[in-house]
Amino acid sequence: MVPELNESAPATLEELFRRLSERAETMPKRLRQCADFIAQYPDRVAVSTVAELAAAAEVQPSAMMRFCQELGFTGFSQLQRLFREEYARNWPDYATRLTNLRELGAESPAAMLAEFVEAGRASIEKLMTTVSPEMLERAVAVLGTAPLIHIVGFRRAFPVACYFDYAFEKMRVPSFLHTGVGKLNTAHALREGEAVLAITFAPYSAETVAFAESAGKEGLSVVAITDSLSSPLQRLEAIPLLVSELDVGAFRALSATFALAIALAVAVGARRENG
Numbered sequence: 134m135v136p137e138l139n140e141s142a143p144a145t146l147e148e149l150f151r152r153l154s155e156r157a158e159t160m161p162k163r164l165r166q167c168a169d170f171i172a173q174y175p176d177r178v179a180v181s182t183v184a185e186l187a188a189a190a191e192v193q194p195s196a197m198m199r200f201c202q203e204l205g206f207t208g209f210s211q212l213q214r215l216f217r218e219e220y221a222r223n224w225p226d227y228a229t230r231l232t233n234l235r236e237l238g239a240e241s242p243a244a245m246l247a248e249f250v251e252a253g254r255a256s257i258e259k260l261m262t263t264v265s266p267e268m269l270e271r272a273v274a275v276l277g278t279a280p281l282i283h284i285v286g287f288r289r290a291f292p293v294a295c296y297f298d299y300a301f302e303k304m305r306v307p308s309f310l311h312t313g314v315g316k317l318n319t320a321h322a323l324r325e326g327e328a329v330l331a332i333t334f335a336p337y338s339a340e341t342v343a344f345a346e347s348a349g350k351e352g353l354s355v356v357a358i359t360d361s362l363s364s365p366l367q368r369l370e371a372i373p374l375l376v377s378e379l380d381v382g383a384f385r386a387l388s389a390t391f392a393l394a395i396a397l398a399v400a401v402g403a404r405r406e407n408g
Contacts (some may be wrong), residue, residue, distance in 0.1 A: 141205035146175070146215060147361060152204060154367070160203065163192045167200035173342050173365045175335075178216040183209040245381075252379040253388030260389045263375040272356040272372045272397065277404030279328035279354070282308040285344045286332030286358075293332050293358070293387060293394050300395070304402035313340055320347040332358040334378075334385075337365055345369055358393065 143149035150172065157168045170190035171178055178186065186209075187197040198209060206212045276282055282301065286294030298310040311319045320343075323329070329348040333341040342365045345355050349369045357364070357371035360378070367373060376393050378385045 142207075142211060143204065143215070149204065149215065150367065156203070160200075163196040164200045164203055166190050166192050167197055173346075174339060175216060175337065175365065178213055248381045249384075249386055252381050253386055256377065256379045256386070256389035257392050259377055259379070260392060263377050264393060265373075265375075268372055268374055269397070269400075272374060273400045273404055275328050275354045275356060275372060276330065276397075276401045279326065280307060281324070281327045282306065282401075283311060283323060283327060283329045283344075283348070283353075284308055284332075285311045285329065285341050287313060287338040287340055289334055289385070289387070290332040290338065290341070290358075293390055294330075296391065296394055297330060297398055300398035300402070304398070304405070306402055306405055311344065320344055323348055323351050323353055325352060327353055329353055329355045330358070331355055331366060331371065333364070333366065334360045335364070342366060342369075345371060358390070358397075 143152055153168050153172060157165055160168060167187075167190050170186075174189070177189065181189070183194050183197050187194040190197070201207075201209050201212045204212070282297075284294045284297050284301075294310060298308055300306075301308040309322065311322075329345055331341050331345040331348075337359075345357065345366055346369060348355050349371075355366070355369060355371040356374065357366035357369070358374045358376060359366050360376060364373075374393060374397070376389050378387065378389055
């Protein structure tokens with residue numbers, strides 16, 4: 134039965150993905166394919182037609198329409214509007230970001246520095262409320278006992294992934310940084326008992342999500358550093374460490390992310406040192 138229109142439609146992406154996680158297991162096969170694809174590639178919903186999205190998910194357009202109605206939307210356009218609003222808010226192009234900076238009046242380098250310092254300070258303070266102490270302890274336990282830690286993170290997350298590899302090497306923690314050089318698939322390097330540290334932020338890297346998904350299928354534990362409940366890593370039963378960076382004119386720094394990375398790396402090193 135089609136649910137009442139509009140009244141039950143999710144108002145935010147976090148609400149949408151929470152509803153997906155609750156209903157995915159009970160959905161018919163084709164609707165579940167739609168759910169899995171949208172969870173893995175949320176950025177494509179904002180820029181695709183219903184036919185393109187259905188083809189990518191390997192279902193009929195009618196199945197995609199039923200999927201939208203199952204979640205309470207009037208149709209695909211209402212679902213897409215939710216993603217487009219999020220897309221426009223979080224992922225403007227660089228020309229738009231520079232325009233936003235000028236509108237803030239942060240044209241001088243000193244003013245710009247002050248803006249980023251303040252955003253970084255606020256982001257680091259917020260980190261104490263977004264990272265669960267229980268999840269952090271679980272992450273350290275998993276990474277602290279794994280014979281090898283696979284590190285994966287692309288685009289904005291790549292500097293963080295490189296830092297982890299550097300820190301682990303200095304502390305003699307066995308790790309392997311997957312860089313994607315040559316677009317080679319390195320998921321075959323995963324072995325039983327090892328762990329994966331996956332890092333991705335909106336718009337989420339499809340390569341990172343696919344790698345974490347491969348690790349999950351092989352039975353490896355996955356620790357995810359990501360930014361929200363709507364992250365596709367959330368559906369992989371990863372251990373989530375959530376970090377939210379405040380932006381300056383839609384430019385997001387990595388202040389809080391690096392604070393978390395340093396704390397996690399040192400904690401893992403200390404756990405191994407203590408046996």
